[in-house]
Amino acid sequence: MILIGENIHIIAKVISEAVRNRDIVPIQELARAQARAGADYLDLNLGPARKDPEEVASWLVNAVQAVSDLPISLDTMNPLAMEAGLKLCRRRALLNSASGKTESRERMMPQAVKYHTQVVISVITDQGCPPDVDSRVESIMETVAYANGLGIDNEDIWVDPIVLPVSADQKQVREALEFIRILPDLLPGVKSVVGLSNVSNGTPAPLRGILNRTYMVMLERNGLYSAIADVLDQELIDLNRGSLNDIRVLIHRVMDGEPVDADVLPESEKNYVKTARVLMGDALYSHAWLES
Amino acid sequence: MEYKAPLEKYTGRVKEITLGSGGKSVKIGGSNILPLHHFEGSAANRPVVALEVDDNGAAGWAGAAVEPFRHVVDDPVKWGALCLKLGADLVCLHLEGTDPNGANKAPAEAAALVKRMSRELDAPLIVYGCGDDKKDVEVLTAVAEACKENNLLLGPAVKENYEAILKAVADNGHCIIAQTPIDINLEKELNVKLLKQLPPERIVIDPLSSALGYGMEYSFTIMERTRQVGVVYGDVAMQMPVIADLGRECWKTNQARSNGEQGLLWESITALSLLMAGADILVLRHPENCRLLKEAIEGKI
Numbered sequence: 001m002i003l004i005g006e007n008i009h010i011i012a013k014v015i016s017e018a019v020r021n022r023d024i025v026p027i028q029e030l031a032r033a034q035a036r037a038g039a040d041y042l043d044l045n046l047g048p049a050r051k052d053p054e055e056v057a058s059w060l061v062n063a064v065q066a067v068s069d070l071p072i073s074l075d076t077m078n079p080l081a082m083e084a085g086l087k088l089c090r091r092r093a094l095l096n097s098a099s100g101k102t103e104s105r106e107r108m109m110p111q112a113v114k115y116h117t118q119v120v121i122s123v124i125t126d127q128g129c130p131p132d133v134d135s136r137v138e139s140i141m142e143t144v145a146y147a148n149g150l151g152i153d154n155e156d157i158w159v160d161p162i163v164l165p166v167s168a169d170q171k172q173v174r175e176a177l178e179f180i181r182i183l184p185d186l187l188p189g190v191k192s193v194v195g196l197s198n199v200s201n202g203t204p205a206p207l208r209g210i211l212n213r214t215y216m217v218m219l220e221r222n223g224l225y226s227a228i229a230d231v232l233d234q235e236l237i238d239l240n241r242g243s244l245n246d247i248r249v250l251i252h253r254v255m256d257g258e259p260v261d262a263d264v265l266p267e268s269e270k271n272y273v274k275t276a277r278v279l280m281g282d283a284l285y286s287h288a289w290l291e292s
Numbered sequence: 293m294e295y296k297a298p299l300e301k302y303t304g305r306v307k308e309i310t311l312g313s314g315g316k317s318v319k320i321g322g323s324n325i326l327p328l329h330h331f332e333g334s335a336a337n338r339p340v341v342a343l344e345v346d347d348n349g350a351a352g353w354a355g356a357a358v359e360p361f362r363h364v365v366d367d368p369v370k371w372g373a374l375c376l377k378l379g380a381d382l383v384c385l386h387l388e389g390t391d392p393n394g395a396n397k398a399p400a401e402a403a404a405l406v407k408r409m410s411r412e413l414d415a416p417l418i419v420y421g422c423g424d425d426k427k428d429v430e431v432l433t434a435v436a437e438a439c440k441e442n443n444l445l446l447g448p449a450v451k452e453n454y455e456a457i458l459k460a461v462a463d464n465g466h467c468i469i470a471q472t473p474i475d476i477n478l479e480k481e482l483n484v485k486l487l488k489q490l491p492p493e494r495i496v497i498d499p500l501s502s503a504l505g506y507g508m509e510y511s512f513t514i515m516e517r518t519r520q521v522g523v524v525y526g527d528v529a530m531q532m533p534v535i536a537d538l539g540r541e542c543w544k545t546n547q548a549r550s551n552g553e554q555g556l557l558w559e560s561i562t563a564l565s566l567l568m569a570g571a572d573i574l575v576l577r578h579p580e581n582c583r584l585l586k587e588a589i590e591g592k593i
Contacts, residue, residue, distance in 0.1 A: 167477060284521050284530065286480035292487070292529050 005034035312416025321533035356552025
């Protein structure tokens, strides 16, 4: 699976300070670290970029490209920042992201054509995030048809089903999983992408990794093409490279509803089984899910 | 051929809990069915009704809720006895008088009162602290130690203070009220923590009961899901009986305060709804509603 390194993110304090002070050092350190860890793309998340959007985007893209040859996933809802950044990308960029929202159709998608980028298109519309598989399907079919009309091919579209936190709405975890499974039949040729760490948003920090990793294995099994993820998590990288096969098999067995006797397993494997059960909706989530 | 209605078979069963000791105990929980679905299996014990008693002279209570007890509100023992005479299965004492922002009564005073009530009343006691999580630790610890042999139902144990209250309850042979703010995930988390030191047969879930018009549907949903997760899905961390401490919520609404008749309706409709959602203990304020709910539980209405 293609991994897009998520760590240059404006919500992180070190990044927001670096951007404010135009301090190139922390940005370049994180770019190098993610490249070393094995990222395929680097996500540069600027958020809404309300202040000096064009200047900030240009500065950030240049700072990263000075130390890394990886292609960039430019992540902002500000069309001005997006355009300023895309202009400078040396390799074919990923526009992250467009959606079915009117503003996005009018101001983001045309940039994907103009700058010949690949583009993330999420299931979000002016009505918000669709609540189940059927409504996600309905929304994405319409939005992708619109993108095709602008001249964007399915092969350049990375569909994002929108992953929601298991701590907030456990049912949604499975809806996104199921959506990924049926996507190739709906829209042949499209790729798929998720914001993986969002599944563990709201969960105590030391417990987030296992949720992210387990969900990655589950999504990958259902055909996921790529994930924006914490590539500095070595175990996540290992799982993505196909090692830790015992864990992968256990997660698959839970997905298939096979009986798994977790009590006889070593602690680390037991925790993956418990986590997979929570993500499948077989067990009710609580922050203490590994303790019960 | 005779028609046989298809019946669901569930894997889980709510734990049966005994409150009180000796000749005056009450059993709750124990069912392996959805609330009131008597056709599905066995509800070992029917839900019970408690009437609320206050250690602070019913200060701040709506007039209509005080009326049936107006001669006894200054004596919680007599008040409790009247509750039982009027049909309550058990008495729920709220130690509002210990509130540091109010009368700020000492833990020892509260403990002495609970001890006296346990001795003189012919039913088990539920005891709630004032809700200040620091003061509750002191008060409930004193109560737990003073009433070692009485097997009280004590709480609320909340995220902020459960460790200390759990210890007082576990060391002195009582049952604990696990309270969380209308959130199924936090509810399970607290249960998991409590279960490390207490068997499920000594835990009662309080998911918080909002009044009609003030979020009752949220409480309803949480109670309903608690039972489904415990009984239908067999989640052992969710197989404890539920207490709906709703009287106080209903009688503090503007609707109840402005009109006694309305207050009665507010309390009865909230109670009937939460009964259907799966509450095993209903805590009410008005004896008229105690009678009504008992009739409903016995299937007479």
